Amino acid sequence: MADETRKEEQQQKNITPEEEIFRQRKDKLMRLRQEEGYDPFQQDHWEVKHTLSYIKEKYSFLKDEEWSEDEIRTAGRVMILRRHGKTAFATFEDEHDRLQLCFQFDLLGETDYTFFKKWVDAGDFLGIIGVPFRTQRGELTIAVKKFCLLSKALRPMPEKWHGLKDMEVRYRQRYIDMIANPEVRDTFRKRTKIIQTFRRVLDDHGSLEVQTPILSTIAGGANARPFITHHNTLDIDMYLRIATELYLKRLVVGMLGRVYEIGQQFRNEGMDMKHNPEFTSLEVYWPYANYNDMMDLAEEIIVACADELGGRIINYQGTEINLNPPFRRATMTELVTEHTGIDFSTVTDEEARRQAAIRGLEVKPSDTRFDILPVFFEEYVEEELIQPTFVLGHPTVISPLSKRNKENPDITDRFELFINAWEFANAFSELNDPLDQRERFMDQEKKKDEGDEESHPFDEDFVNALEYGLPPTGGMGIGIDRTVMLLTNSKSIRDVILFPTMKPKD
Numbered sequence: 001m002a003d004e005t006r007k008e009e010q011q012q013k014n015i016t017p018e019e020e021i022f023r024q025r026k027d028k029l030m031r032l033r034q035e036e037g038y039d040p041f042q043q044d045h046w047e048v049k050h051t052l053s054y055i056k057e058k059y060s061f062l063k064d065e066e067w068s069e070d071e072i073r074t075a076g077r078v079m080i081l082r083r084h085g086k087t088a089f090a091t092f093e094d095e096h097d098r099l100q101l102c103f104q105f106d107l108l109g110e111t112d113y114t115f116f117k118k119w120v121d122a123g124d125f126l127g128i129i130g131v132p133f134r135t136q137r138g139e140l141t142i143a144v145k146k147f148c149l150l151s152k153a154l155r156p157m158p159e160k161w162h163g164l165k166d167m168e169v170r171y172r173q174r175y176i177d178m179i180a181n182p183e184v185r186d187t188f189r190k191r192t193k194i195i196q197t198f199r200r201v202l203d204d205h206g207s208l209e210v211q212t213p214i215l216s217t218i219a220g221g222a223n224a225r226p227f228i229t230h231h232n233t234l235d236i237d238m239y240l241r242i243a244t245e246l247y248l249k250r251l252v253v254g255m256l257g258r259v260y261e262i263g264q265q266f267r268n269e270g271m272d273m274k275h276n277p278e279f280t281s282l283e284v285y286w287p288y289a290n291y292n293d294m295m296d297l298a299e300e301i302i303v304a305c306a307d308e309l310g311g312r313i314i315n316y317q318g319t320e321i322n323l324n325p326p327f328r329r330a331t332m333t334e335l336v337t338e339h340t341g342i343d344f345s346t347v348t349d350e351e352a353r354r355q356a357a358i359r360g361l362e363v364k365p366s367d368t369r370f371d372i373l374p375v376f377f378e379e380y381v382e383e384e385l386i387q388p389t390f391v392l393g394h395p396t397v398i399s400p401l402s403k404r405n406k407e408n409p410d411i412t413d414r415f416e417l418f419i420n421a422w423e424f425a426n427a428f429s430e431l432n433d434p435l436d437q438r439e440r441f442m443d444q445e446k447k448k449d450e451g452d453e454e455s456h457p458f459d460e461d462f463v464n465a466l467e468y469g470l471p472p473t474g475g476m477g478i479g480i481d482r483t484v485m486l487l488t489n490s491k492s493i494r495d496v497i498l499f500p501t502m503k504p505k506d
Contacts, residue, residue, distance in 0.1 A: 021156045025121060029152055032119050040152045046127035049073040052097035056140060059132040067133040072142065075127045075150065077179075078120065079157060088117065092128070092142070095185070100141040101128065107143060116147065123153025171494050172502055184495075190309055191484045191496055195262060197305045198282055198480070205297070207258040207284060212247035214240060214264070220462065221245030221401075223454040224267040227277070240266035244283045245401065245475065246462045249430060252287050252473055253465045260284035262480065273492045274422060277501050280480040285430070289474035291413045294427035295390050298417050298476060299325050302388070302424070302483070309487050316420055316489055322387060327417070331393035332377050339380045344373045370395035370410050385418035394428075400440045400456050402428035417478075420486060427476030434466035 015023075033039050050058075050072045059068055076094035078101075086105035091098060105113045120126070127148035134140050158180035170177035170184075178185050199209065217236065219226035221243030231238050244261045251259050262282050271277065282301075286293060303325055306312045312323040333344045342355055352369035356362075361379060363372050373395055385391070394414040396404055402412035414428035431437050441458040448455040484496040494500040 018156060022154055025152070025154045028119065028121075029154065032152075036115070036119070038119075038149070040124075040149045043148065043150045046075050046148060046150055047073060048075045048127075052076065052092070052094045052099045055099060055132060055142070056097060059140060062132065062134040062140065064134050064138050065136055067143070068131055071129060071131055071145070073127075073129050074142070075125065077153075078122050078124050078126060081120070081122050083117065086113070089141075090122075092126075093182070098182075100135075100139055101130070102133075102135075102141050102143050103147075104143065107145060108147075112146070120149060121153060123155070123157045124149060125151040125153075171500050172505070174498055187484075187488045187490060187496060188498060190488050191480075193308050194305045194484055194487060195480060197308045198262060198301055198478075201297075201301050201304050202260050202282075202284060205258065205286075207260045207286070208256060210248070210251060210256070210259050210261055211263070212241075212244050212251075212261055214266075216241055218457050218459050220457055220459045221247075222267075223400075223456055225269055225453050227266050227268045242267050243281075243477065245285075245477070246459060248283055248285045249470060249473065249475065250462065250465045252285050253468055253470050258284070258286045271501065274482065274485075276481070276493050276497055279493070279497075282478045282480060283475070285473055285475040287471045287473050290429040290472065291415055291427055291474055294425075294474045294476040295329070295415055295417075298390075298425045298427065298478060299327055299388075301478065302417075302419075305483060305487055314487065314489070316486055317491060319386060319420065321420060321486075323419075327388035327390055329390040329392060329415075332373060332381075332391055332395075333393055335381045335385075335389075335391060336373060336376045339384060340376060342376065344369050344376070368397075370397050374398055382418065382423075383421045385421055388417065388419045390415045390417055399428065400444055401431050401437075403431045403433075404436070422482055422486075423479070424482055424486075425476055425478045427474065430470065430473040430475045432466060432470035432473060434463050437466055438463050 029040075052074060055072055055074065059070075062068060074094065076092050078090045079093050079098070080091040082089045088103040090101040090103070092101045103113065103116050108116065127150050128142060128144055129146040130142040130144040132140060133143055158176055170181075178188075202209070215229070215231075215238045217238055219239035219242050221241070222245070224242045226239040226242050228237050228239055230236070242265055244263065244265070248259050248261060260282060263280065264278055265281055266278050268277065269275065284294075284297070303312060303323060306314065306323045314321050314323065337343045342352075344352065347355070347369055349368045352372040353363055353365070353367060356372050356375065359379070361372075361375055363375060377391075392415045393405070393411045394402065394416070396402070396410055396412050399412040399414050402414040405411045405413055412428060415425075416423050417425035431440070441456065441463065444456040445458050448457070481493050481496055484490065485493060488496065490496050
């Protein structure tokens with residue numbers, strides 16, 4: 001018996017403060033049900049007539065110690081409780097704002113005030129009926145006349161320990177993050193506004209939103225490693241999509257017109273401040289358009305989003321970025337020349353390999369200057385593209401789905417939009433020659449056989465679709481997560497994804 005007592009005491013010593021509060025509140029819930037016959041989890045409705053933001057605006061005119069005669073009806077969560085004898089104050093929050101509540105013995109009466117004092121804790125949801133007034137210290141407050149306990153919080157609010165700062169916990173338990181940090185809720189509301197703006201701009205241009213498969217037998221549309229799963233009934237491996245491009249272009253072949261899709265893509269690659277294995281992007285395809293039209297569209301979307309959130313001159317992590325159009329347009333060759341002095345429009349393949357070797361850049365003996373140009377661009381140019389810049393003239397060897405340039409078939413009519421040294425958009429005049437597309441897929445197959453896991457797979461059905469005729473088409477993808485990061489001044493992509501990918505704790 002003594003051993004059991006010592007074991008129980010040891011367990012109690014090892015319990016965390018949070019777990020002890022959980023234990024106490026769970027016990028309180030049991031007693032509330034037994035002593036009062038009241039179960040807060042059985043409450044299923046409360047009419048909310050007034051939000052806290054409305055109340056703050058409506059009654060801002062009240063002077064110190066002035067009371068309104070209006071009765072308001074609202075609901076929210078008790079965040080902080082301060083009890084003082086026969087009066088208690090609470091910091092009260094709904095989805096958008098916070099306000100002070102005042103619970104008074106004289107106004108509530110003995111029964112209700114005793115119930116409040118005994119059973120209500122920080123974190124609980126309450127329905128409130130009361131009147132607004134301004135305290136002697138000038139704080140707008142709701143004097144509570146009636147209340148209803150709508151839900152009980154068994155765990156303590158993060159404010160108990162002065163807010164939630166642990167980023168690991170914030171990402172894993174986003175619900176706690178949003179309770180503790182209202183600015184996080186604001187970020188995700190802005191994210192929704194940005195996506196709505198994307199849709200509004202595209203809809204105004206007569207584009208049709210569609211949904212294409214997430215599961216497919218071929219992971220095409222980009223050069224990336226896919227996630228592989230298995231379909232039990234068909235007994236085949238399938239892939240989570242890495243892009244929506246090839247399906248959307250099939251729809252253009254099918255004469256659906258201008259189409260776009262906003263949705264999740266999945267790439268089995270690294271994770272860092274700018275990359276999450278599951279991310280959200282826009283892809284849009286317009287028949288009878290080219291990559292110049294897509295540049296104009298990208299500019300319009302980014303500017304519209306900036307306008308929606310308050311301005312085109314933004315400050316991202318201490319760097320001022322000007323989103324006023326027009327954005328700069330320059331070729332990859334011009335930019336590499338600017339930053340290295342090497343002109344890849346005239347340099348020989350041999351000289352390009354020599355210059356790469358001098359700089360310690362890894363290239364193959366068989367690489368041409370068109371293979372090496374993007375290596376120089378990534379090494380010396382990308383980090384310098386802080387202000388919005390459309391980078392044009394990508395080599396054909398790295399653009400298997402792009403239309404060749406009429407004057408120079410070694411480059412394509414393609415662009416990437418860079419802001420803050422990040423790639424935001426990738427677009428091109430779509431390759432619609434089925435014979436050329438077949439050859440490029442075959443070239444990608446060779447690279448895959450040589451060990452390049454990110455080479456584009458051969459999609460026979462897509463080539464078949466092109467053989468029915470794809471009109472001249474402009475297509476583009478824009479990263480929505482990075483757009484949200486930029487416009488909300490968020491440091492990491494995890495800050496703008498509600499539930500980012502995390503390694504299991506155990």
